[in-house]
Amino acid sequence: MITLETLTHVYPARRHQAARTAIHDLSLTIPDGTFCILSGPNGSGKSTLFRILCGLMLPTAGRVQIGGHDALQHPDAVRRMTGVVFQSPAVDKHLSVIENLRLHGALYGLKGAAFEHRLTAAIGWSDIASRLNDRVDSLSGGLARQVELAKVLLTEPRLLLLDEPTTGLDPASRRSFLVALRHLQRDRGMTVLMTSHVFSEAEDADSVAIMRDGHLLVHDSPRALKALVGREMVVVETATPTRLAAALLAELGLPALVHGDEVRIDAIPASGPDSGPNSGAVALIDTILQRWQPEITSIAVKQPSLEDVFIHVTGKTAVAEDSRR
Structure with a gap:
């Protein structure tokens, strides 16, 4: 699903700040239908890589292929198959759950029966079905994260990118969110790439990639890495x-x-x-x-x-x- 070949990104020099290479000649392959955790210390290049994969930034050099498409040459084709959950909340807390979901669906041309069909599938796994008319700011952190994920699932993405989605959640909510995410990934055959600093979250992943100083240090299954x-x-x-x-x-x-x-x-x-x-x-x-x-x-x-x-x-x-x- 994701193939990166000799990817490099350099932030240009600015006033009082020298040019900085955030990603160095990175190559990585994530097979279709797998769950990968991306980790690394602060400044490792994770955020830069995430922005490139989301289409928010063009790399300085290298190739990015997603779902068989060149992400740099055909970004629209990649966006149509990709869903993104950012670290910062991307729902309107002053609107109800269903208002947020309808608004997101409308942006993708989903309305009427088509929206209702997608809605049933998007929230069927969650605990928010009985809270659709509640304002988002009345929900717990875990339920609000479920709204974020349900919103993304409306578009039925083949690739789901998540940037530290459990930040701020208590342990019980974090576990509930991850269990639901893993079930959805397996049931739908999605490819999931998730950044995380919480290593217990990676125990059930298919693979874990660790970066440092813009370099990919290791990428393998949790069992192989422990070895x-x-x-x-x-x-x-x-x-x-x-x-x-x-x-x-x-x-x-x-x-x-x-x-x-x-x-x-x-x-x-x-x-x-x-x-x-x-x-x-x-x-x-x-x-x-x-x-x-x-x-x-x-x-x-x-x-x-x-x-x-x-x-x-x-x-x-x-x-x-x-x-x-």
Whole structure:
């Protein structure tokens, strides 16, 4: 559905501000009918990429193909198959739910029986069917987000782009929204690309793409990405993380990643061919405690999560890099 080839975007120089390359030679393919989460730290290029995919910005160089169409040469064909949910609300809070939906439908020429048919399908999954005559500003954040999604679904898009759609939602509303979104994506065979900083949202995705400084670092399934970190890792919390990481490297030859007040070790040495699955980690913990226990607040073995993958591929705060700063 989405194919990006050597995409580059440079923001030109302005007064007191040098030119900045937001996306560097990025290539990415998202197959039709899949759910992809796009993540990355602030300034990674996600927002620029999202604007290019939405047709709000032309890239400096490269190719963008969506649904078999060249998005730069045939933007109208791409817009007809695309729905967008922006991070900022795009419904009128002073109008009722049905007024918002009718207004959006009218912009696409939907009225009468055609609108009613689309409306039934667009809200059938939601909790807003009994709130159609209520003003949007009387709804909870989760229900208001459902209105946003129902509005986009009126046009029956093949591709749905969402920019951090769960921002501001409580955990229960976030979960409800994502469950509904995933069901809709599977039932309708839509392709969904969603930006997010909440890694629990990506656990059920088909793939996760992580960017940093305009570069695509990894793009694979959640399971494959977790395998990059390993089966297990040792996480040490300490008031002196940089010093402890340096000591681990110097005395044990173990590279460690510093993240906040944590020292993360994923290259755990095996303790023998007949050892159990956690014996290497247990032996390492015992060694660390024997040598540096007074400096340690807590220490634990954990299975890698997608957040750990994110830190692993973007959190370049290892001792070796610190020494080059």
